[in-house]
Amino acid sequence: MEYNDKMKNRLKRIEGQVRGVVKMMEDEKDCHAIVSQMSAVRNALDRAIGVVVSENLEQCVREQIEKGEETDETIKEAVNLLVKSR
Template sequence: MQVETKPKVINRLNRIEGQVRGIVRMVEDDRYCVDVLTQLQAVRAALNRVESEVLKDHLDHCVMGAMTGDDMADRKAKASELIELLGRATR
């Protein structure tokens, strides 16, 4: 992961962790189901944003480095990783 991306991702994940702890308290306090569901949707959206940031970083740094490098095996490995990753994302 690139140096400038890592602190942003960690910060976002820490915020998400706080949101999840808040949801646990909501459930413990028997809060209204729609309120809990709203917070769950917010966490899912936040995780999607983190996932996008990590994927972008991977493409910009790892994949681009492999594609512009001379190692054909590394190129094929990165392409296979992406195909597998995207296949899992569509399930």
């Protein structure tokens, strides 16, 4: 699967958020603010996982349909990846 710039940029933004959390810790910011930002990072990462899995699933299913193959197992694997990521 090809990971496009949009996906990579999403992860770069998350990387920036993580650096921001570290800076907040170094600046001894309030616990609630830090945890709030960490939660935002986790949510952003969850969304990024969803994008990667869905894009990959779409590509794999299209290829399997073109080849006349069953797609049930591929879909189950994608759902399992999403469940495990949480």
